[in-house]
Amino acid sequence: MQLTVLVLILALLTVIGFQMGRSRAAGSVGGRIVELHSVPSYHGFYVALWAGLPALLLFVLWNASEGWLVMQMTLAGLPDRLTQVNEQALNLLRADILNLAHGISTGRDSDPAVIAAAEQYARLRAIGSWSLLVIGTCVAMGGLLYARRQISPDLRARNRVERAVNIALVVCSLVAILTTVGIVLSLLFEAVRFFTVVSPIDFLFGLHWSPQTAIRADQVGSSGSFGAVPLFAGTMLITVIAMLVAVPVGLMAAIFMSEYANPNLRTWLKPILEILAGIPTVVYGFFAALTMAPFVRGVGQSLGLGVSSESALAAGIVMGVMIIPFVSSLSDDVINAVPQSLRDGSYGLGATKSETVRLVVLPAALPGIVAAIMLAVSRAIGETMIVVMAAGLTANLTANPLDAVTTVTTQIATLLVGDQEFDSPKTLSAFGLGLVLFVVTLTLNMVALRVVQKYREKYD
Structure with a gap:
């Protein structure tokens, strides 16, 4: 509550400072604005900055350090039997104090000293908030008065x-x-x-992925194999399927909108197509799991093919539909950037519209189209929800799109779900996968930029 009041006060003082600075600057020269070094609005902004900026910096610094300072003051008042413990127990103590201070039950009987510490913590936070309100208001008013006195024709x-x-x-x-x-x-x-x-060689070139590690010597089903090739293969398989859907459809849509559609139709068609980019990925995941996966399985069974209930084909098709706006919108902008003079020259030589598009427009726009495709590939590689819901979690090393596969991002999400111990190879493997994914996407983006820079045509 106090912080909200402080923000409102700062906003009000900033507006007042702007008006005061502007009117005082105009009044200092009797209304003859030409005698001022800067126009009155700059004087208003000058006073407004002094009224709001110092208090805002104080607000940011306090919010960044208040929790730590108050917690240290609270822990200093606790008996040594509670604070002279290992780091893990101390973190648990801090969590209990925070939960109790916010009225959240810890699920167990708390020590009376901890309950008293939580009350002290809440009391200190309240005192700090009120102090910030008073000090921040004083700082803002002091800055406003200081800046107002600085207003002069030569400022x-x-x-x-x-x-x-x-x-x-x-x-x-x-x-x-x-x-x-x-x-x-x-x-x-x-x-x-x-x-x-885990050896980087085994991780990058291993053929078996089973991140469960054994806790006991006699534990079964915890091999602890971290060969990530099945994950890379699944990611590549789904990405290829997605691009086989997105690139032809998106590129043809871009060509139609930029070269064949009349302006009124394009005005309606492009926003409708770009709505696909605004649909949450979890909605695509529902569509893939409830509609596309049964459809693919039914078609495969009618053809005598064995199709898994969760397949790379279903996930790839839906992912391709999701990526269509990335390809179509960027390609449309690139094609429209091709100068009309090139089209006119082609028509003057007797070429038809389709020949002009195929032999003149597309080659001129090719660098931008390649960059759009590379960015779409990066988007496909990083997708998670569709794969989780439609392709499954099985790390299969296969090139069959009708089988269930998994991807790098899906495994990262799976490994980091729930309370995890960050000392186990199972959890840390998510960071190894993340590093590989980061390097791959960064490389693709750099290649896209390099293609644009090297082959970009400059027209007068």
Whole structure:
């Protein structure tokens, strides 16, 4: 509640600061705007930044550190018998305090000292929220008054505002970059832990996938084999089927919309086709499991073929339908970017429309079309829900599309479901699969960019 009030106060003070800065700048020169270094709106933005930015930074810093600070203060008041324990027990103690402070039962009788600590934790959080509200409001009002006094005809408000905007843009860029670096490093560190237990050669070239590891020497059914070739083969099989559906349909749809459809039809057709991209993948999974898989099995049985109840063909067809908008939309944009002068020149030489499309337009748009296909392949490789619901979880090394297979992403989701111990090779294998998947998709994207850069035609 207090944080919401603080945000509303900051928004109100920012608006007030903008109005005050603009009116004071105009009043300082008697309404003669030409005597100002910057237009009045920049003075308004200058005051608004001082009113909102320092308090906003305080708000962000407090939210980032409040939980840790309050927890440390709470743990400091507990007896040594509860805090002088190993890290796992200490983490459990922190979880109990948080649950009790938020009114969530731990499912067991709690120590009276822990209950008192939870009450102290909630009390300190409330005090911190009220303190943040008061201090943040004072900081915002102080910044507003300071900036208002700085308003003068010679104030370089535009330069200062633009510098602040540039800094904000750099910070946003760094957030995106650092987030990417953090994702890669977290994936890499856990994958390295996995490869210290399992040989990369056995992982990349092994033919049997059974990540269950034995806890006891006499345990049955826990071979602990981590050969990922069946997963790679299943991923490739479903991706190939999906692209056999998506590329012809998507490319033909793009050619029709850009070259043959009248503008009114294209205005309606393209958004309708792109609706496919907005359907959640779990809905595609339901469609694949309840409609496409029985249909494929029925057709196969009518032809005398043995079809599994969950097959790569059913999952691949539905995945291809899902990817059609990626190919069609990007290809349509690329084809429309081909200059009309090339078409006119082809028509002037006596070529028909179909010959112009086949011999002039498509070759000119080929780099962009290849890039669209490569991006669609990356999208297909990373799909999970459709495979889980329609292709199954069986790690079969087969090229038969009528058999049940599984993919890399499906196994990652399966291995990380539930409470997992991150010291076992079974769980860590998900990070090894994730690293391979990351390298493959990154390579495909780099190839797509390279194709576009190398073969892109530049027209005047």
